[in-house]
Amino acid sequence: MDRFTRIPVAEQDPKIRSTNFDEVCLGYTKEEAVLEAKRCLQCKKPMCVTGCPVSVDIPGFIGRLAEEDFEGAVHTLFKHTSLPAVCGRVCPQENQCEKHCVLANKGDAVSIGKLERFTADYARENKVEVFKKPELNGHKVAVVGAGPSGITCAGELAKKGYKVTVFEALHKPGGVLVYGIPEFRLPKETVVKSEIDNLSKLGVTIETNVVVGRTITIDEIFEEGFEAVYIASGAGLPKFMGIPGENHNGVFSANEFLTRNNLMKAFRKDYDTPIKVGDKVAVVGGGNVAMDAARTAKRLGADVYVIYRRTQEELPARLEEVHHAIEEGIIFEFLTAPIEIKGNDDGWVSSIECIRMELGEPDESGRRRPIEIKGSEFTIDVDTVIMSLGTSPNPLISATTKGLEVNKRQCIVADEHGQTSRDGIFAGGDIVTGAATVILAMGAGKDAAEAIDKYVRG
Amino acid sequence: MYKIVEKEMLAENIYSMDILAPRVAESAQPGQFVIVIVDEEGERLPLTICDYDVEKGTVQIVVQTMGCSTKKLEKKDAGDYLHSFVGPLGVPSEYVHENLEELKKRKMVFVAGGVGTAPTFPQVRWLAEKGIDVDVIVGAKSKDKVILEEKLSKYAKNLYICTDDGSYGFHGMVTAKLKELVEEGKEYDQCIAIGPMIMMKFVSLLTEELNIPTVVSLNPIMVDGTGMCGACRVTVGNETKFACVDGPEFDAHIVDFDEAMQRQGQYKKEECAIKEEI
The missing domain is CATH 1.10.1060.10 (Alpha-helical ferredoxin)
Incomplete structure (x- = not known):
């Protein structure tokens, strides 16, 4: 060896x-x-x-x-x-x-x-029993959002004996694991479902179809007798570029495209939700979500371009995902930025106009800033454009919870233990950090569980 | 799972269902909507709220059979269960937060078209119960398509029914009726129009002319309904808004209706394909 x-x-x-x-x-x-x-x-x-x-x-x-x-x-x-x-x-x-x-x-x-x-x-x-139902300690804690952060926090608290209820806005628990990450990277019925089912074995209750901030508020959760709340509602709002033509038919956010395909299973004939892919697709962005969208579109039968304004080296996506995408025949247009989406007379996307870029001095992120090369405009004929430019936090909870501090990016402010500006309210994951990774969100959930335990036990 | 407690046929292809959903019933306010999933394979279908009963814990929806999902829903009877029922979604109507004394001075007219009559009802009742007089204009294709007349007449100060074919009430479009009322000397400070996009567009054009501030309730394509997918984006005053979290109600006079109608038809082909399979 x-x-x-x-x-x-x-x-x-x-x-x-x-x-x-x-x-x-x-x-x-x-x-x-x-x-x-x-x-x-x-x-x-x-x-x-x-x-x-x-x-x-x-x-x-x-x-x-x-x-x-x-x-x-x-x-x-x-x-x-x-x-x-x-x-x-x-x-x-x-x-x-x-x-x-x-x-x-x-x-x-x-x-x-x-x-x-x-x-x-x-x-x-092999059906190894991984969790045993712990003895209850008599305390109740609520978790908002059944994504990676919320699931982790709920699991940790349940292991300590807390009676935990997770409120989930969608009809299935899992958050980004079910709506965002495609089947070919993360099988839902086997892998995700089984790990979420482990939570029920710990005695955690998941209440789906509850949109906190609409169906109930954080304050109403406290009124139901919960002693602490962990907010892990994720960064859900898709960003758009603000270029002309973005509202043409055939322009989708990666969130919409992936949610239709993954959560709503549009790729399966026996499910009702439709999905539009067209023959030629441009995916704008270079993160993991962009790779997921591109590879999904490919599997639905389209020729796919990924348009990214820096070079392959700066791609924020995982190396493995980029490598897989290239193997599968995704065409990368590096050092390229869209400037307009053109439509036909019926309002459908007909092409995407782009401009070539070159890398200049490093910006605040430490990456070299892309600069437009004048006169380098060119057009790619496509019938679908998928915008994968990241997401920002959903303001539903912060807007309906008095005294909950948010920063200028609309993220909930929390310290390293998840403590927010309000007593008994903890937060973690993307709602605090902005869009990040599954594992960082899980880490925040685990830390918050410790802090909540300390808080509740005084 | 959410139980269908009652089902009633209101007109051909239009029926109401009372769904047991106590959390939604307790939080629902005028202007809000719900999302329904009929079964495991179903779409997330945005529907308007027609009524809610906190004591019984039920929410009433009114549905017109049009595509695959509403057909599936139509097949369900009282005693059956829906896979999912989530809400209330969207921002409540602006007047809910307004000063009541100020509101009482306002002369309001509702213009409802087709199944848009349903979400008008909780608004009219809310206002009437607060002592605010409202006029309501309801438009339908023909007499047998008029819904909720009795319910509305209890709360509306004046209820004007219009039919396209003249089989009942005023013969003509809702816009013609509104114009007539204003010409007869009625004064309105606010109009709220809910119905098919094309109706809302023409109401908006008319009220712009008549100088009546107008609110419309948009019903674009949605997936999650919580701000996540952006499918429901509409241009309002040159800004892109998400109808599910910024709306569904917007200032009619700055809504880009043509774009909204174009976007609404995005999945027409696919929807038909599904229909044929069924």
């Missing part, structure tokens, strides 16, 4: 997978997982753990795997996270745990993400 080379993981062939919604990555077999786990040096001071927002005992569970003690690995892993099958699939490990792996100095880091996924999948497939 070569200590410095990772065991490769099987994937669906790009040609085949770009026509279906089945998962791209097939995961390790038992044998592969054990071999990969044996590469781990079991460092005395594991640096990988410092890179994990929820401090998973990484050498702990990998050590069990190396000994082929799969159930032991499962129990070690689930002690620290409620969503390992999710994180093993969607975490940017290369910037977190794996970045700190000692092996990365000389070769490939241990494939921590793929091992996490293997362990979590083992638990599900």
Whole structure:
């Protein structure tokens, strides 16, 4: 065995997978997982753990795997996270745990993400009982939003004996895991559902179809006898560019496009929600959501362009996603910015007019600022444009909760423990940070659970 | 799951349903709407609220069968359950927050068209119960399509029914009736129009001429209804607004109706494809 080379993981062939919604990555077999786990040096001071927002005992569970003690690995892993099958699939490990792996100095880091996924999948497939219903401590806490942050916080509190109710605005729990991230990266019925079902085993109640700020307010939640509230409502409002033609028929936010496809299952014939993809699609943006939208459009049968104003190096999307997108035949137009969306006489998109960019001096974000090259305008004929420019927090809760401080970006202000400007109200995840990652939102949920426990017990 | 407590046929293809949804009933205010999902495979269907009863915990919706989802809904009977029922969504009508004394001085006229008559009802009742006189003009294709006449007549100071074919009440469009009333000397300080987009457009054009500030309740395509998807964006005064969280009510005189109508037809083809399969 070569200590410095990772065991490769099987994937669906790009040609085949770009026509279906089945998962791209097939995961390790038992044998592969054990071999990969044996590469781990079991460092005395594991640096990988410092890179994990929820401090998973990484050498702990990998050590069990190396000994082929799969159930032991499962129990070690689930002690620290409620969503390992999710994180093993969607975490940017290369910037977190794996970045700190000692092996990365000389070769490939241990494939921590793929091992996490293997362990979590083992638990599900072999029905390992991961959580036992804890004894109730007599206290009630409410969580707003059943996304990664809310689920994590609810799970942690339930483990401590709290009676937790999660209020979810949509008709299915999961937040971005069900409406945003596509099936081919994160299967819903198997992976997401099973990890959410684990919450019910802990005694957590999820009440769907409750829009906090409309159906009930935060203050009404307190009136129902909850002693603390954790707000994890996410960053839901899609941004648009403000260029001419953005309201033409055939211009969608990535949120709309993905929600139709993922939450509403428009890609399946037996579901009613329609989706429009057209023959040629331009996706504007370069984040993970843009990759998801592009690869979804491809699977629905379109030729897809991704339009991004910087170069491939600055793409904010995970390397793995970009790599997969390129393999699947997505065409990237780098150093390109849209300036207008043209429509036909009936108001439908007919083309997108763009301008080439060059990189200038670094801006506040530290990335080199794209500057327009005069006279470089050109047109791409498309019939659909998907705007994937990020999201901002939904003001529904802040606008209906007196005394809850927000900053100028409409994010709820909270300290590192999730404490907001109001007693008993905690917040975390995208509603505090603006759009970020699943794992950071989970980390915030975990920290807030500790703070809520301290607060309630006085 | 949400139980259908009662179902009543109001006219051909138009029926009302009382849905057990105590949280929604308790929070509903004039101007707001709900989203219904009929079954697991169903769409998220935005529908107007016709009535709510806090004590019974029910919310009444009025639906006209048009596409796939409303057809599915029509097949459900009292005692059946809906997959989802979420709301109240949108911002309540502006007057709800206004000073009552100021409001009492205002002369208001409602213009309702077709099933748009339904969401007019809770508004008219709310105002009437606060002691504010309102006139209501209701338009329908023909006599048998007129809905909620009895309910409305209890609360409206004057109720004017118009039919396109003249089979009942005033023979002609709601705009013609409104014009006639103003010409007869009626004075209105505010008009609230709810109905098909094309009707709202023409009411808006008329009231602009007559100098009557007007509010319309828009019903664009929506998915989540909570601000997340942006499908419902409309141009109001050169600004893009999301009807689900900024509306659904807007100042009629600055709404881009032509764009709104064009956007409403975005999924026509796909909707038909689904219909044929059923």
